[in-house]
Amino acid sequence: MIQLLIFAPFLLGLLLLIPKPGLLASALVVGSVLLQAGLAIAFAVGPGSGFLPVGSFELPFQEYLILAVELLLVVYFVIAAVRSRRLLPLVLALVQGAITIAGEGITSKVEVATSWTVDGLAVLMVLVIGIVGGLIVLYSLGYMRRFHEEHSRTPDRRSMFTAVFMIFLGAMYGLVLANDLRLMLLFWEITTWASFVLIGYSKDKVSEKSAFLALSLNLVGGIAFAIGNLLLASTAGTLELSALGGLGAGVAAIPVACIALAGLVKSAQLPFTPWLLGAMVAPTPVSALLHSSTMVKAGVFLLLRLSPALAGRLTGDLVALVGILTFLLCAFMAVAQRNSKRVLALSTVSNLGLIVVCAGIGTPQLLWAGFFLILFHAVAKALLFLGVGTASLGTGSLDIEEMGGLIVTMPRLALLMFIGIAGMFVAPFGMLISKWTVMEAFIAGNSPINPVILACLAWGSATTVLFWTKWMGTLIRTADPAAPTGLLEAGTSRSEGIAEGLLAFIAIVSFAAFPLASSWIAEPWLRTAALPFAPAAGNVALALAMVSLTVLLPALLVVVSRSRTKALSTAYMSGRSNGPGLLFKGSAGAEKAVALRSVQLEGLFGEGKLLPIGIALGTLLSIIMLGTVIV
Amino acid sequence: MNYSHLWIALAYLVLGPLLGGLLSGIDRKVTARMQGRMGPPLLQPFYDLRKLFSRRIDPVNALQYPLVASHLAFAVLTGFFIFLGGDLLLIIFMLTLSGVFLVLAAYSTGSPYGKIGADRELIVMMAYEPMVILTLVGLFRVTKSYDFWGIAGSGVPLALLLPGLLVGFAFTLIMKLRKSPFDLSTSHHAHQELVKGLTADMGGPMLGLVELAHWYESVYLYGLVFLFFSFNPLAAFLGPTVVYFLIILIDNSTARVKWEAALTAGWAIALVAGVGNLIPFYLRGLP
């Protein structure tokens, strides 16, 4: 089953390379999406999953396959770096190759008893990849067609695009199921490659630069991972992820720190955040799939898996500090941003930071919260990215200010984005439930770093409210309620509509059914990890009451007020305006339409100010983390 | 949660506005006396509310009414769940939601006045929220209880153990209740550079809903102040009264500040008084 799940997307990806964009290709894409999503669901709920069977089979010619693919990737990176004359990626790729070849003798000797693990966390990831990932691929079908209509100078490489998407999905399945660190590193590198190729999709200067930045930083992570593997194999004689927690602190300290560093790079924590911000130049489906709902989750997924080896140790505390620093500073920076994708990217990194905190401290309650942060973030953020993509094709801009009054021009999309934003910060939907669990865990805990983390949580949450509410407010501001509605919505393709609608549906279901997800997947996972936790029944009831009230009350009020509202009035404009649209009338009959812009608080929260501070502090913490284990 | 709490929570639904309106009336009377005026009748807030609901005003758009009504609904529910004995931290997030609805209602008008008021309100929310969360953290940490009744019944002299949090929380009340010097998002007095800011274009019943929400809010906010003094009956009466009086005094003796000052003040007090007060409880365990 695992083999099928991993290899099917790879094969489908290769198949998708053949046809030119058109009806046949579209049908193939839809078929592949359905097939892989079906496999993922069957894998998660089907007989024989049971959350525990740990596979010990090997891939065909596993040792040579890993070596061959990794070297192929290195060669690809080297050629790409040479062709665009970039030294740093070239050096890093060569180092990576050297380590792969030199370490081969050591790592290949290690016997691995269980090379695959299927637990609740893996099942969650498989579902996210299969369903959310599948919907994003579906969305890209219509989006990319419209994208090329708008960007006629960008070479049309859609076959390659979807093919890489599918291969990426296969690699993600492998990554989340692997227990053998060699296999994991292999899939890890494939996702790095996919990210590199897709960020550079447009083939212009900016995307090339961003692609190489992402490549360089992720190669640093890959190298750290490879070194970790090498050390682990030579000192501890094991390469099983599940065995790391049981190793003594002395033996495992350095490799764990190295692998944790790889996880931090992949999930774009400070100081590595710039690669993810740069990656936003890629077409929106790429940002949605790789840079918010799945690939960057691989980093935190790895850290959650490492958590037994981090919890209660200095390395774990330092990882948590990196996470909370990222959480806080990225939430701050999002306030001053008006580029919608950048806000989403910063908020993504910020939330990943929170998951990193959970992994670093690793108490059962925090792991539970980390699990749900992954779930809710993947769903809500994917929905938002897709919404932003559609909105940007409609309004021709990624600027949030251009989304002003989207409730009139694209009412359906505005509603979907409302659901997504509500999922990100409104109590007690998804993210807030997890955030609240995190806070209570730290209130009860006794570590001296807790007040620091709690303070950062308090400040981060406060700023989060500001930038999301600001965005919601922009979507619903209406200068002229009588304006015709849905003007910009006509061009939306069917695949976009279906993907967004389904994601919104999944989002609402997952908010309302989180106790089921908890008792079916999260709690069994924590039990198998010997860290049992279940949320208190009273709080679950309260949260559910709040969820239903938050959904039903405003909806009910909208209906009631619609039936009772007979006429609309114009906003008060100091007596200066009359007629539709808000105008200021000046002397000599001059008229000036009202143009509203949101607060940015650039002076306090500007990226130019905070990012360097964050990078400096993040670098410091990372160096301390490596330093303490080596010394 | 038990039945006696349910009765109290239900009583809050009915008596909350009466108590809140009375508090507002006392506020206006005391304010007038501080200024050497006679002031309005004690029941003036109720006259005002009755008048507002007797008015008919067309909303500016289809969302304005439901958003304002949601603001009230969630303010009421916040108090209801607090007195029912739910987890305070989870409920405080609901309080934020109530504020978000009001801000969204103001944004939806598209009017520059409402919009600037909403922006300022958001900034003020951002200024006081860390302190509110830290206050709850402190209450939880010291009493090991997560709900209103558990904390109230703990018997721990919270005002003495957590003076920083008490001062900080009282400070956030000034912001939360939109009192001077932090009344920058709207205006209760004659300064009208933003017309009415946050509540611009909300006339008649809509303003009535906002006012009602304000009354409900003030009741449970003073309820939270009460928690600090719940260890002793005399303190339980005097403490919140003194805090209430001081807030009115500050309201009457300060001039409105700019948003930068509001943000700096809110965050500085949360950092110094809030975090400062919390740290000992994590360094040395419980006293």
Added chain:
Amino acid sequence: MSTLEKSPWLIHYDASSCNGCDIEVLACLTPVYDAERFGCIVTGDPKQADILLVTGSVNNLNEPVLKNIYEQMPEPRAVVAIGACAYSGGVFADCYNVKGGIAKVIPVDVFVPGCAARPEAILDGVVRAAGLLAERRRAMGRGKRGTVTEGEAS
């Protein structure tokens, strides 16, 4: 007493006053005169106001503004014209751009005399206007539209 009479909220518009009457309107809020005794609150938003206080005369530029403010107030509403200018244009009546008193543009209920009007007189005007509002509400309640009665100078 009716609900409207007990809580008359005011909006003040300075048409083209010399600011003399405006100062006196503000004086009404001071401790000496304390308009809040009568439940008065000065609001900036016509949608929240019950009584419109106008000082100064109407000219071509402020005529639409005055009308707009008046129209945005909920019904029943009352208008108090304060001072000589608001009554007839006062000393500016012959000015090239002045149209005259407020009543030329919107129906006025109470005229408060004076140049400038005294705070006591202004308060008296407000109280009378509040009484008119209550009457008008009762008339509306009986299904009749409130008729605009020109109030006499107090």
